[in-house]
Amino acid sequence: LTPSLLQHNKRNSAELSLRSLxxxxxxxxxAEQLYDSVSRMKGGNAAKHVLSTLSVLFVLGLNPTTVHKLxxxxxxxxxxxxVQLQQRITQLRHLGLVExxxxxxxxxxxxxxxxxxxxxxxxxxxxREKCLFTTQQVAEILRDSPAVVLEDLDQLEYKxxxxxxxxxxxxxxxxxxxxFRFSLDNVRCRxxxxxxxxxxxxxxxxxxxxxxxxxxxxxxxxxxxxxxADVAQASPEEYDVFQKLLAxxxxxxxxxHGSGVIR
Amino acid sequence: xxxxATHPKQPPTRMALQHFDATYSAQLGALWxxxxxxxxxxxxxxxLLNHFSHNLDVEELQAQGCKDFISNGEGKLHTASxxxxxxxxxxxxxxxxxxxxxxxxxxxxxxxxxxxxRPARPDKFGLLSYYLLDAASILPCLALDVQxxxxxxxLCAAPGGKALVLLQTQSVRFLCANDLSVSRTSRxxxxxxxxxxxxxxxxxxxxxxxxxxxxxxxxxxxAFDRVLVDVPCTTDRHSLMEDDNNIFSRSRVGERRSLxxxxxxxxxxxxxxxxxxxxxxxxxxxxxxxxxxxxxQQAVQLAEEQxxxxxxxxxxxxxxxxxxxxxxxxxxxxxxEMVIPHLAANFGPIYLCKLRRLT
Ligand SMILES: C[S@@+](CC[C@H](N)C(=O)[O-])C[C@H]1O[C@@H](n2cnc3c(N)ncnc32)[C@H](O)[C@@H]1O
Numbered sequence: 001l002t003p004s005l006l007q008h009n010k011r012n013s014a015e016l017s018l019r020s021l022x023x024x025x026x027x028x029x030x031a032e033q034l035y036d037s038v039s040r041m042k043g044g045n046a047a048k049h050v051l052s053t054l055s056v057l058f059v060l061g062l063n064p065t066t067v068h069k070l071x072x073x074x075x076x077x078x079x080x081x082x083v084q085l086q087q088r089i090t091q092l093r094h095l096g097l098v099e100x101x102x103x104x105x106x107x108x109x110x111x112x113x114x115x116x117x118x119x120x121x122x123x124x125x126x127x128r129e130k131c132l133f134t135t136q137q138v139a140e141i142l143r144d145s146p147a148v149v150l151e152d153l154d155q156l157e158y159k160x161x162x163x164x165x166x167x168x169x170x171x172x173x174x175x176x177x178x179x180f181r182f183s184l185d186n187v188r189c190r191x192x193x194x195x196x197x198x199x200x201x202x203x204x205x206x207x208x209x210x211x212x213x214x215x216x217x218x219x220x221x222x223x224x225x226x227x228x229a230d231v232a233q234a235s236p237e238e239y240d241v242f243q244k245l246l247a248x249x250x251x252x253x254x255x256x257h258g259s260g261v262i263r
Numbered sequence: 264x265x266x267x268a269t270h271p272k273q274p275p276t277r278m279a280l281q282h283f284d285a286t287y288s289a290q291l292g293a294l295w296x297x298x299x300x301x302x303x304x305x306x307x308x309x310x311l312l313n314h315f316s317h318n319l320d321v322e323e324l325q326a327q328g329c330k331d332f333i334s335n336g337e338g339k340l341h342t343a344s345x346x347x348x349x350x351x352x353x354x355x356x357x358x359x360x361x362x363x364x365x366x367x368x369x370x371x372x373x374x375x376x377x378x379x380x381r382p383a384r385p386d387k388f389g390l391l392s393y394y395l396l397d398a399a400s401i402l403p404c405l406a407l408d409v410q411x412x413x414x415x416x417x418l419c420a421a422p423g424g425k426a427l428v429l430l431q432t433q434s435v436r437f438l439c440a441n442d443l444s445v446s447r448t449s450r451x452x453x454x455x456x457x458x459x460x461x462x463x464x465x466x467x468x469x470x471x472x473x474x475x476x477x478x479x480x481x482x483x484x485x486a487f488d489r490v491l492v493d494v495p496c497t498t499d500r501h502s503l504m505e506d507d508n509n510i511f512s513r514s515r516v517g518e519r520r521s522l523x524x525x526x527x528x529x530x531x532x533x534x535x536x537x538x539x540x541x542x543x544x545x546x547x548x549x550x551x552x553x554x555x556x557x558x559x560q561q562a563v564q565l566a567e568e569q570x571x572x573x574x575x576x577x578x579x580x581x582x583x584x585x586x587x588x589x590x591x592x593x594x595x596x597x598x599x600e601m602v603i604p605h606l607a608a609n610f611g612p613i614y615l616c617k618l619r620r621l622t
Contacts (some may be wrong), residue, residue, distance in 0.1 A: 193300065196303040197299055198288070199296060232296075234296070234300075237606075238297065238300070240375065241375050241606040241607050242304065242606055244377050245304050246304075248377065249305070
């Protein structure tokens with residue numbers, strides 16, 4: 001059996017071969033890499049449907065280089081059947097991810113296509129019903145912070161409530177500054193630091209504060225050095241020690257209240 | 264204020280914070296945010312080593328990275344601050360104002376290290392190996408500069424942290440430890456008994472009383488070489504963190520407002536109890552200028568006007584410089600020195616001011 005014959009056989013049975021990958025437009029290097037990773041996958045089932053899975057991604061409008069990168073980032077995608085993949089893409093379209101942003105989201109966070117529709121649905125329902133985000137806002141959240149679909153709902157609820165009630169920030173601003181990209185601990189730590197320095201106040205019932213709070217965007221979407229120096233007007237040493245102290249406070253609170261992070 | 268009236272259910276800790284925000288942001292300016300976050304976060308302790316205990320814990324603590332900040336501070340004298348210190352000495356042309364008892368040792372974890380001390384253990388005689396306190400509260404005792412065979416009055420002594428530091432010097436010939444509160448003086452007794460051998464707590468060496476310190480002048484005047492007046496105050500840290508027994512609770516508004524008056528009376532009584540030539544040390548654990556500098560000024564004035572007593576303020580600047588690697592001191596205080604809390608060195612607040620009776 002010559003190598004070319006072997007490849008020919010595989011191609012005939014619609015299984016993966018280097019040839020088929022090259023035919024789809026991958027470069028030789030990309031094709032070899034893809035071929036290798038699929039062969040290495042356990043179970044051996046992936047090889048059977050991987051070509052059709054790939055075509056779904058092509059139909060979505062992604063080019064071979066993007067597809068290659070995306071599979072490199074998220075090899076779990078090999079194991080997703082083409083039908084499921086297609087359904088998940090359709091679901092995202094229905095949720096308001098329009099052409100262009102759908103492709104960008106998928107290439108940036110391919111993992112979103114490995115999440116069952118049911119999970120996505122419950123996160124979306126949670127964002128709409130518990131947090132009262134509009135349909136449009138939910139679409140923006142999925143677009144900008146697709147990782148929400150994998151977050152624990154309790155954590156997500158706590159994060160929302162923390163920012164809504166403790167920080168007095170409304171939904172529109174949360175969406176604008178891509179709140180859900182940040183971990184709860186990160187948000188709480190920066191906010192608590194500002195609050196204890198007297199630079200952030202929880203608004204009263206009328207939404208009023210005696211000082212002007214910094215914007216959520218300016219708190220979250222800056223690197224730690226900028227946050228410490230410009231927003232908190234503190235030294236790096238102070239924020240460093242503060243993070244250690246706060247982590248210990250949280251640990252002890254959790255211990256006292258059982259699980260969960262209630263404050 | 265108006266805010267309090269419209270929000271009757273504010274807990275005392277919140278009232279304290281509002282009060283401090285209003286007064287300290289004006290008094291301390293740009294320093295306030297940094298002090299505020301330190302006050303609202305976990306404080307640091309120091310372990311006052313018990314000279315009288317067969318101490319097995321010290322090595323363990325040192326292995327953990329603890330250092331005696333007092334001998335450490337002396338080390339610093341050989342570096343840059345030495346020159347500054349010299350300038351100061353020349354300016355005042357006084358003999359070395361820094362005679363520090365070699366017997367007082369206090370271990371602290373390094374700057375930025377948040378490790379906690381575990382509780383001290385008793386040695387085979389039942390004496391505890393160390394006493395945990397705010398390391399900055401050692402400073403008033405160091406500044407008091409107790410010398411061999413001195414008689415010392417501790418006017419507001421309970422629960423006894425500073426009295427214990429003073430006894431560690433082993434220089435005190437006679438210590439009178441007083442506190443208005445009877446229950447707190449019994450606590451002081453228990454503290455001393457847990458740290459000091461019985462032989463050193465006999466009646467000829469120690470007297471514990473429960474008088475109102477403000478009338479001490481009527482009991483005993485011109486009697487002590489050294490007097491420590493560590494007054495009741497708004498205890499800023501406690502008031503921000505604990506709702507129990509909080510001086511910012513509504514029922515204690517009157518008491519709180521009259522603190523500066525009480526403090527000045529106590530300091531004046533302390534001045535009267537000092538013998539001419541002797542030293543008085545005033546200290547608090549608040550940042551409030553009204554309870555610190557203003558009280559000292561008032562007492563000095565009263566001593567002069569009512570009793571014809573001349574006092575000299577003794578600069579504690581050399582002390583502050585010596586320990587500037589352990590504590591943050593408030594800059595440009597016109598009277599006394601103040602340790603201000605900082606996250607990396609979360610001690611204080613401790614205010615101290617030293618007065619010498621000239622007449
Ligand atoms: C800051 S504490 C003293 C702490 C003590 N020096 C130490 O280092 O452990 C103030 C003390 O003053 C006492 N005190 C309050 N009013 C007093 C008065 N009129 N005369 C004497 N002591 C008084 C309180 O009972 C309290 O124990």
